[in-house]
Amino acid sequence: MVFESLSEKLQNALGKLKGKGKLSEKDVDVAMREVRLALLEADVNFKVVKDFIKKVKERAIGYEVMESLTPGQQVIKIVNEELTNLMGEKEAKLNFASTPPTVILMCGLQGAGKTTTTGKLAFNLKKQNKRPLLVACDVYRPAAIKQLEVVGEKVNVPVFSMGDKINPVDIAKAALEHGKRNGNDVIIVDTAGRLHIDEELMDEIRNIHDAVNPNEVLLVLDAMTGQDAVNVAETFNEKLGITGVILTKLDGDARGGAALSIRAVTEKPIKFAGMGEKFDQLEPFHPDRMASRILGMGDVLSLIEKAQASIDAKKAMELEQKIRNQEFSFDDFLDQLEQMKSLGPIDQLIGMIPGMNSKALKGLDVNEKDINRIKAIIQSMTKKERDNPDIIDSSRRKRIAQGSGTSVQEVNKILKQFKETKKMMKRFTDMEKTMKKKGKFG
Numbered sequence: 001m002v003f004e005s006l007s008e009k010l011q012n013a014l015g016k017l018k019g020k021g022k023l024s025e026k027d028v029d030v031a032m033r034e035v036r037l038a039l040l041e042a043d044v045n046f047k048v049v050k051d052f053i054k055k056v057k058e059r060a061i062g063y064e065v066m067e068s069l070t071p072g073q074q075v076i077k078i079v080n081e082e083l084t085n086l087m088g089e090k091e092a093k094l095n096f097a098s099t100p101p102t103v104i105l106m107c108g109l110q111g112a113g114k115t116t117t118t119g120k121l122a123f124n125l126k127k128q129n130k131r132p133l134l135v136a137c138d139v140y141r142p143a144a145i146k147q148l149e150v151v152g153e154k155v156n157v158p159v160f161s162m163g164d165k166i167n168p169v170d171i172a173k174a175a176l177e178h179g180k181r182n183g184n185d186v187i188i189v190d191t192a193g194r195l196h197i198d199e200e201l202m203d204e205i206r207n208i209h210d211a212v213n214p215n216e217v218l219l220v221l222d223a224m225t226g227q228d229a230v231n232v233a234e235t236f237n238e239k240l241g242i243t244g245v246i247l248t249k250l251d252g253d254a255r256g257g258a259a260l261s262i263r264a265v266t267e268k269p270i271k272f273a274g275m276g277e278k279f280d281q282l283e284p285f286h287p288d289r290m291a292s293r294i295l296g297m298g299d300v301l302s303l304i305e306k307a308q309a310s311i312d313a314k315k316a317m318e319l320e321q322k323i324r325n326q327e328f329s330f331d332d333f334l335d336q337l338e339q340m341k342s343l344g345p346i347d348q349l350i351g352m353i354p355g356m357n358s359k360a361l362k363g364l365d366v367n368e369k370d371i372n373r374i375k376a377i378i379q380s381m382t383k384k385e386r387d388n389p390d391i392i393d394s395s396r397r398k399r400i401a402q403g404s405g406t407s408v409q410e411v412n413k414i415l416k417q418f419k420e421t422k423k424m425m426k427r428f429t430d431m432e433k434t435m436k437k438k439g440k441f442g
């Protein structure tokens with residue numbers, strides 16, 4: 001998980017301040033030295049760290065903090081605010097043209113995740129009822145055109161290409177005309193990436209830029225490359241004038257330095273974060289929520305948004321009815337597991353729950369394999385068994401274990417868990433009924 005080590009170190013350093021009734025300047029100094037080290041180890045730009053510490057210190061040894069009843073909490077609040085400021089205060093949304101089409105120019109080095117991110121962005125825009133068109137302007141690698149076409153097919157978005165014999169500037173111009181004729185309201189131009197920055201590449205992108213006059217120039221950066229990502233951002237910004245950054249691979253074990261430095265160094269916002277290889281794993285970048293996650297304060301808002309986006313409201317109502325009527329079956333149980341899974345990797349979800357930091361995670365054994373085994377067990381039951389688990393005797397248990405490639409013990413465990421869950425639901429509905437009778441509920 002990104003920021004894991006930074007998060008742990010910051011929480012350690014700040015945790016020491018929490019319990020203290022009074023803070024001396026020395027206490028703050030000691031904590032800030034640890035914070036400084038943690039940031040440097042996370043590969044945050046040296047100058048950025050220096051400014052950050054100066055700002056926090058100035059505020060932390062101010063009168064209001066030192067004289068407050070909870071000085072430690074106040075310092076943590078300041079660190080949270082300054083971390084947020086560092087990453088850009090508010091979510092930076094995409095700029096759409098006042099008269100469509102909006103043109104988005106994608107740039108970045110090879111391997112940063114540009115093509116994947118182009119697909120994710122198209123997927124995201126489609127969900128907002130836009131009609132994107134992808135444009136293949138990387139004519140140097142024939143495989144690149146094919147890759148974009150595959151991506152387009154997967155997210156069900158058209159791809160405009162003219163093969164690899166035409167000048168990319170002409171392709172971009174033709175794509176714009178094509179898009180206008182076909183009612184595409186967002187045109188996303190994928191450009192060639194190189195392993196390193198070179199002048200020729202920059203000139204070409206600049207020419208495409210001048211030909212299509214984009215509303216957004218988004219630089220795709222690999223968070224795993226740390227300081228290098230920051231250098232690349234600086235150069236692209238100088239030469240091309242980017243409007244924002246998409247940071248990819250934040251689901252990996254990047255140290256997080258890039259996320260914390262880019263805004264300060266380039267003064268350009270991070271607009272999205274790539275959280276995995278799948279097309280739905282692109283998240284708007286919220287500096288305040290990210291700061292909260294880093295400090296182990298969770299990110300309940302993102303969690304709720306994710307849940308709202310992936311949980312089917314109708315199904316949830318039906319489920320509630322079933323629980324009330326005590327008709328909750330193994331099929332519903334399975335449905336619940338599926339919905340949980342569609343929220344995304346469990347370790348990412350846990351990072352969003354307040355107090356559930358990386359340390360808490362270590363003691364917690366949540367893995368997708370367990371969920372898959374439970375699923376296999378339930379799927380090996382007949383419909384009758386799923387509706388009425390009481391009929392599952394020992395020979396049925398043996399058959400289910402065999403069918404799911406698990407053991408009888410595991411089957412027993414799931415049956416027991418299910419029974420407990422049902423019992424708990426019954427207790428809850430009984431309690432609700434009694435409360436209602438007494439007029440204390442709803």
Ligand code: GDP
Pocket residue numbers: 108109110111112113114115116117193248249250251252273274275276277
């Ligand atoms: P390009 O050369 O910049 O177009 O890069 P690609 O789009 O081909 O991506 C390079 C690799 O990075 C592929 O294996 C992608 O699946 C992977 N990738 C891209 N974005 C992410 C992300 O947010 N998380 C993870 N884990 N992998 C990513």
